[in-house]
Amino acid sequence: MSRSLDRGTAARLGRTLSAQAYGQLVTLAVQLALVPLLLHAWGVPLYGAWLLLSAVPFYLTFSDFGFTYVAKNAMVMAVAAGRRDEALRIFQSIFALLAIAAPLLLAASAAAIFLADVPGWLSVDAVTPGAARTTLLLLIANVLFYQLFLLVCAGIRAENRPASEAMWAASARLLEGTAVAAAALAGGGLIAAAGAMLAVRLITLAAAYRWLRGLSHWLSLGTRHADHATLAGLCRPALAYMLLPLAQALLIQAPLLIVGGALGAVATVIFSTTRTVSRVGMAAINMLNNSVTSEYAALAGRGDRHGAARLLRVQAGVTAPLTAAYALAVLIAAPFVLPMLTHGAVQPVYPFLPLLVAAVAAEMLWSALFTPIASVNRHGAVTLIFLLVATVTLAAAAVLAPIFGLSGIAAALLAGHIAMIPVMIWGHRRAR
Structure with a gap:
């Protein structure tokens, strides 16, 4: 670095x-x-x-x-x-x-x-x-x-x-x-x-x-x-930022309800446990994202676009291999970790497991791209799109669950998070 x-x-x-x-x-x-x-x-x-x-x-x-x-x-x-x-x-x-x-x-x-x-x-x-x-x-x-x-x-x-x-x-x-x-x-x-x-x-x-x-x-x-004008100027990005936890909550909580309603209690346990194991690495990515947020804001305040581009390259250069290594580690460890955590009650389900891990990896990538946009309060459009993508993703999950089971829900989540990557690239260019 x-x-x-x-x-x-x-x-x-x-x-x-x-x-x-x-x-x-x-x-x-x-x-x-x-x-x-x-x-x-x-x-x-x-x-x-x-x-x-x-x-x-x-x-x-x-x-x-x-x-x-x-x-x-x-x-x-x-x-x-x-x-x-x-x-x-x-x-x-x-x-x-x-x-x-x-x-x-x-x-x-x-x-x-x-x-x-x-x-x-x-x-x-x-x-x-x-x-x-x-x-x-x-x-x-x-x-x-x-x-x-x-x-x-x-x-x-x-x-x-x-x-x-x-x-x-x-x-x-x-x-x-x-x-x-x-x-x-x-x-x-x-x-x-x-x-x-x-x-x-x-x-x-x-x-x-x-x-x-x-x-x-x-x-x-x-x-x-x-003064009122200052609050009014902050109002739009503040309310737009509120859409992020709302959409994230939808993608975390609603799939459990879909699984429970369509596939029953056993599938709910499998989904919840597998998702918990697959998302452990999000803490590391969030930690990295939070570490660079202030730096992006300071660079923007100084008008240093070259510095911001250089920081983004460094962040991406760390995030991409870390995400790939983490996904591979989960795929290798899950067959041993899941039975150990649940005393044999939960075994890996395929292709549900790799689809879900891929969805988490895509989320890691687009959340890193979101950081420089949010750091300069230019996130209004992308958070609104994220809420719309989350809604469509859940609708697709509800349709696919009865047909393809857990794999259908994981596929919907994967498609939703992959769709956010080009959205964040567009948002980054728009925020320049």
Whole structure:
């Protein structure tokens, strides 16, 4: 990589990649460690109640409607172009939006929680309705403050410091998981755990903001420089970016429903397990994509098209052989891994397995091509096309499943992801 990029860029990308790897390790460690710890401390009924309640606020993670993501890119481009005043205006405009939206969402959530029988709807029987409502409200407050934390992370990234941003985000996640475990092991219930999460979120938010002010003293929270025109300019790319997780969720969740309805429970288990094994490598590709996002934005801000083209060549030069090697490794290992993970219950199904692995490989390739487009907030057209492609793919899967079984669904997914590759090439040319 260093042969194709200048020394400073290569060093910065190396630090960012290391920070992204740290974040992946933290996420995996927290997920794996919390399950046995919370089961030991609470038992199955109470832990089940925690899982149900903590799943509800997930949908509020999209409550900023994609504004903080596009703000990161816009701020990096503005600072790289020497326009700190524009970056400050973006920062404070998003803060003004959150300052209005978060209290309204919290009030609406509180009204819904305490007026409706939410614990009954969720079938939470291990705790009292009052405890369930309080826990849910604390978890929702934590998610809303997380939006503000994301904005501070955007400020940290503004001067092209993606490694620092990733370190702060991962460390906050680690401290949050530790707080939940500590509260549970100390004898606390769901309210104590949710309260500990919220307390850690507030502490890490304050610490990250103080760190940001120490390095970028020109960047501060407030509303003095906020304006409606700035938000209006960010609105279209922000809402367009929201289509990406929507389409991804469709392609992840809907095939399971199609398999279950057309082929039954056994096929659902085979599909889910095989897909889990085949998608493990997506984490590595996402880590690589996230590592170069800020660099693309900074290059765009400086108007360095040659640098962006050089970075794309390096990214593609790493992604293509890594994807090929991963696909081959899965095809070789799956006949041994699948029976081992399921105690012999799931065996490889052909040609379903190679078709599904090929679909994942195609997804890896087009997601890499998507990175330079999204990094400069020029993703509106391609995300809309992706949503349309996802819809057509699912319709094709529903038609092919009764005829060709699991292989028909995998073939539809493969065709959909292959179709996105020329779309991304077109989008990249359009974004120049």
